[in-house]
Amino acid sequence: MSPIASLFTLRGRTGRGGFWAAGLVQIVVGLALALALGPTVDLDWTNTNIADLLPWIAVAAVPAWIGFAATVRRWHDRDKSGWWCLVGALPLIGPVWLAVELGLSPGTPGANRFGPPVGEAAARVRDDAPAADDGRLDDVVARWAASASRSAPAASPPAARPTPLAEVISRPSRAGFGRRGLPS
Numbered sequence: 001m002s003p004i005a006s007l008f009t010l011r012g013r014t015g016r017g018g019f020w021a022a023g024l025v026q027i028v029v030g031l032a033l034a035l036a037l038g039p040t041v042d043l044d045w046t047n048t049n050i051a052d053l054l055p056w057i058a059v060a061a062v063p064a065w066i067g068f069a070a071t072v073r074r075w076h077d078r079d080k081s082g083w084w085c086l087v088g089a090l091p092l093i094g095p096v097w098l099a100v101e102l103g104l105s106p107g108t109p110g111a112n113r114f115g116p117p118v119g120e121a122a123a124r125v126r127d128d129a130p131a132a133d134d135g136r137l138d139d140v141v142a143r144w145a146a147s148a149s150r151s152a153p154a155a156s157p158p159a160a161r162p163t164p165l166a167e168v169i170s171r172p173s174r175a176g177f178g179r180r181g182l183p184s
Helices: 016-040 050-077 082-089 093-104 121-128 136-150 165-170
Strands: none
Touching: 016 050, 016 093, 050 082, 050 093, 082 093
């Protein structure tokens, strides 16, 4: 895959360096598109309609997608789903979490469910590491099913049958107030 195409894909993994480089590319592309579009668009914010904003929305979409795709691939490098991008929506803690988890923490060593690691070490690791679908998951599930069947909890006693409404209505009422029959 070409370096340009790798900026836009959600598949595979991206290391820390690639993540920060994609962020730099995102800034450069966004600024270049804004500068190229800036002189052609006259935005009078007092009388703006959606048609005037469409070029700006298109300009913002390209660098936003580059950043989103790099973030998803970085989560893949950490062996987590791309849905973890939603962590960034948490107020205050979300951006800090993303910066630490994606920008500072190393990826998982060896191949994971999203593919081999990025970089020149990938060739060495790819030969030594087991494939992501080598049957280990099947073994884990089989062991879990066997242990669950051995340690199944005893059946609980059946729940008491609720009192029919007719019996409740036909009971003589207690004199007094409340459950304890306090004098009213």
